[in-house]
Amino acid sequence: MKPSVPVKSLAEEIKQSSFESDHQRVVLNILFTNGWLKEQLAQWLKPYGLTAQQFNVLRILRGQHPQPVTTWEIRDRMLDKMSDASRLVDRLAKLKYVEKCVSPGDRRLVDVRISAAGLSLLEQIDVRTTAPQERMKEALTPEEAQLLSSLLDKLRAC
Numbered sequence: 001m002k003p004s005v006p007v008k009s010l011a012e013e014i015k016q017s018s019f020e021s022d023h024q025r026v027v028l029n030i031l032f033t034n035g036w037l038k039e040q041l042a043q044w045l046k047p048y049g050l051t052a053q054q055f056n057v058l059r060i061l062r063g064q065h066p067q068p069v070t071t072w073e074i075r076d077r078m079l080d081k082m083s084d085a086s087r088l089v090d091r092l093a094k095l096k097y098v099e100k101c102v103s104p105g106d107r108r109l110v111d112v113r114i115s116a117a118g119l120s121l122l123e124q125i126d127v128r129t130t131a132p133q134e135r136m137k138e139a140l141t142p143e144e145a146q147l148l149s150s151l152l153d154k155l156r157a158c
Helices: 010-014 022-048 052-064 071-077 085-094 116-128 130-139 142-156
Strands: 098-102 110-114
Touching (some): 022 130, 052 085, 071 085
């Protein structure tokens, strides 16, 4: 399958004609692509008034539903490890997408559950959830997607 837009190389995108090595090009390409993917996700979530980090928290909570999850567990499972899970949970609670309560097992911890409103919002988003994956399907065959994922796993194992 062919991409729907002309493909620009990293060199064209960042207007850099040469690289120190192929490995430098890979690092820069991963960083550049990460920024591109984050922007795509931000635009996709914009109609729902959510950030990518908030969406990540809601998906974590839905995966554990109906069991509660502590903010510490949320932080450990987040894609963006630099996110402030407590602040994100507070914002989601104000929006009524999550419910918080003091953990009965350890009063220093806060248990968090996704609310009915949060589940409903994710159901709405799920209807459109295929959009990012469909773009990937246009650009990569299933075999290429599997290879790319395996290579990224291998890179993180270093």
